[in-house]
Amino acid sequence: MITLNRSAGIPARYANRHGLITGATGTGKSVSLMRLVEQFSRAGVPAFVADVKGDIAALARSCPAVHLDLFGQVGTPIRISFQAMGADLVARALELTDAQAGVVEVAFAYAADRRFRLASIADFRAVLSRIADDAKAVSAHYGHVTVASIGVVQRALMRLESQGGREVFAASAFDVADLLEPSRVSILKADRLMQSPRRYGAFLLWMLTDLYERLPEVGDLARPRLVFFFDEAHLLFQDCPAALLRRIEQTVRLIRSKGVGVYFVSQRPDDVPQVIRDQLAHRLEHDRALPVGTARFATMTADGRPAPMTTIKVDMPECPLGPLEAYELPEVTAPSLRPLPSRPLPSLPIHFLAGLGCIGAMIAAQWFR
Ligand SMILES: Nc1ncnc2c1ncn2[C@@H]1O[C@H](COP(=O)(O)OP(=O)(O)OP(=O)(O)O)[C@@H](O)[C@H]1O
Ligand SMILES: [Mg+2]
Structure with a gap:
């Protein structure tokens, strides 16, 4: 169980059925996200999370974290050839x-x-x-x-x-397989990326698509191979052409069978189009009418049925909140500098992105429009 408090949580074996965290600003979305990521990490599940405001990086205080940056300022740079x-x-x-x-x-x-x-x-x-x-x-x-x-x-x-x-x-200096190291929390520094929201959305979609293309199908797992958190998810869907939306919908639907859970975080539920919302089994709806950190919670029962919605108070994550200071970064990035044990994905093409095809093209068209 990926716990949100002592009695409520998401059954680990259904955590690949995707989720949605919503709420107005200041209602506790980021804290809930951090609590979930921390618990996933404790359960051995690696997580990828984009840090838009610099607050999510605090997870590095309590989890084995790796910092990723497209612009190469912090941690491991990401390159596309x-x-x-x-x-x-x-x-x-x-x-x-x-x-x-x-x-x-x-x-x-x-x-x-x-x-x-x-x-x-x-x-x-x-x-x-x-x-x-x-x-x-x-x-x-x-x-x-x-x-x-x-x-x-x-x-x-x-x-x-x-x-x-x-x-x-x-x-290419980044291999998405690195994201799959057990318990690892990969934190993408996304503040600069966010200055161009299309690029942010496109980049995260590229990562998701690449993962989808590279990962083999897996049967039912006791827990996901990876959980992927999309903060500011409305940016993915803003002005999204119908064809691209269909592709995202398809990727989200199919990536489940590859053991990847996708969690969207946004202010309002309808920031995420209905066709995608329909596929999100776990919901955490913060609401100004409720105390901060309290949310309506819907998930699945241990035997795989939808559980009735309850109102829960989410426990704080163990990591102290607050932006990561510069002096904390070398320590927390240190584990990522160790060479990773090589963990080739069986029967996967080595080439990066080859055959990415139409969705990549559309993503790129969005990105540079
Ligand atoms: N579960 C919780 N228990 C106690 N306090 C909480 C909890 N969740 C949030 N808070 C308090 O509320 C503050 C704001 O929470 P948070 O940053 O998660 O809001 P948010 O919904 O992500 O806001 P924004 O949309 O602006 O990013 C936190 O800094 C913390 O002090
Ligand atoms: Mg937030």
Whole structure:
């Protein structure tokens, strides 16, 4: 049982049936999230959680924590390589038209044939400039490219760079399998990421999708392999095109059978579209009409039926609250610096993101729109 207080909690074996924590500001959502993450960690279940306001990082005081950062300021940086994303997805990320996307396809084929690295923006530029130097021969072999269309892609790369893409696009230096270390709490520093809410939403969806693609199906487990917390979940669904929403819905529905529980945190229940809400078995609804830290709680019974809703007071997590001071960071990040025991996922493709396909493309289109 993943306990919220002495008598109430989520049965561990149903914790992959997903959840929702709601409530107006200051009603106790983050504290409830921290309590849950801490209890998951105690039960050996690793958790991934994005820290938007800097308060969630306090979990590092009571759990084996790893800090992740897209911008490389704290803890382990996360990197995505162009190569791994694939030509289609990169063309979308760069907001190119179909005609312009042809140049990206050619660049990928050209780089693959010559075994050129295509990870960072600098790599991409180098490949484009070689193609420009040799446009006639390249056109004859790979299909028509003009110097003007290469220029369009170069300008798109420049825009991406000015939006922080230089730090993000590099040789893949992060493996989602690292998230699966038992009891580990992976805390993504998301304050800067949040300055661009689309990018925040897109990034978390990319992680979820990547996990989904890489993890094998598992039967019924005594507890989840991972729990994934989406704070500020309304940002995922704002202006979400119908096709992308369908994909998210599908991923959330199917990832359950891979032993991953997804928990959304948002102010109002209807921040999360009904089709997704329907799949969330565990609900914690904070309410201004109730004392802080008190919530209506719905979950499942030990034999897998929906339990009647009750009103409960959530116990405080063991970690002292308050932002993590700089002096606390080296200590708490230390465990992540130890080399992880290698835990290859059986029969999984090694390449990162390959075959990510349509959802990735749509995510990227959202991100860079
Ligand atoms: N379960 C609890 N028991 C006792 N006090 C609590 C509990 N939950 C929250 N509090 C108190 O309320 C404060 C605000 O809680 P919290 O930060 O979780 O709110 P929130 O809903 O996440 O707000 P926001 O939407 O602004 O992020 C906490 O700092 C704590 O002092
Ligand atoms: Mg909060």
